[in-house]
Amino acid sequence: MDFLISEASFNGETYTPEQWQRKLELNNRSKKDDEPDLNCADGCKLCFRRGSHYINRFGTPVTIRPHFAHINSDQKLNCLYVHKYRHGGESPEHLKAKHMIAGMDIEFKRVCMEPTCIECMKMKPEPDWTSKTEVRINNRWLADVVYYYPTGDIACVIEIKHSHGVDGEKRKWLMEQPFQYLEVSTDVIYMTSTLDNPNLTRIFTIIDAVGDFYCGEINGPKWCNTLYKRYNRIFIESMLKLNLTQSYKGLFQEWFRITNTLPDRDYQKMDHYGLMSMDDFEDVFNAREELSKARKDALRPRKDDTNRRRNLWKNSPLNRDLLRQYPEDKYPSGKLKGCHILIVAYAYPHSIDWVNGYCLKTYQWKNFCKKYKHIADSCNNLTLGERFLETSTTIIEYDSSITVEFMKIKIKDNLF
16 A cells, blocks of 8 residues: 555645545545645645455454555656655654644754854744745755745745755755755754743754854854854963063964964964964954953053162162173163163163164154264164064063173064
């Protein structure tokens, strides 16, 4: 017997064999010449075999299931519905899921493709859409469920996987169409909507669709919000541990050193999320309000601390020894006024850059260079006219272990 046809349609309604058996009036009307035919999803004319239970002549109980069958054997051979469900017919799980989705009181969820993320995008049919099941498409296949716009154009095709998924030419064709295409699992998740609305929401998981889905794709391709938040936090926490008074280039170099200790995948992802670009580093840094505020606080002049650091350098044995040998190289102004220019170049190189003309060439700068020509020449000779890589608006803390040779090495390393 042929039990492949799980549903048949009559006059716009769809019936299972069990439902049709109870509709005696419709059974009779379907046989009239001027009434619609009983059809399968592919439009083939069907007949109906009633279910029965009897004892055969050998005394064995026999049960015959109600079922639909093709009237024309040639039609059966070419029927898309029979071909589609040729492996034992449509399963109850597939049939149930199909009618749930066609009822449109459901949601679909698509999970982010980032391996560590479980965020989902949820979507559901629009209120003004309509639906049909087992719709002939491309004159070659039957689609499980089709949603339609009010205009009658296809909005979305949904295929349901229970034991067999969509593949090959059918999948390729569906992926290339202007309408949406989804493949979902028959597994349905039941969730309570809200405390105020305890109705169950039925959710189907998307297992195939056009393109790749990432939960932050509105920000760019393959953008995962969860991963971005994680790397953004690493970036902020790493920056807050550094000396924020140094230049942005110096901060980037420190950040680059930190990321070199991470696995390659993390480095590549951080680069993807725009955290590894030296050219944009200042903008990236200041876009984080927490970092921007922290750096402003670090750079805010603190008169008492500046005076303390200047006095430590000025009164240090190191400064006294240098000025005893080279009294003409005593720096005449600024935060390290009274210190030898070698100390200034090490502890506050910004002043040397200013003397060498790498800052704004103001009226004050011109007067300084004219008034203290020897200091200007000494600064230029000390750096060979080169600019410092790293400068800061705060004075480096004095350390009694620092030597002249140590400062010379650090100064040389800090020049372009």
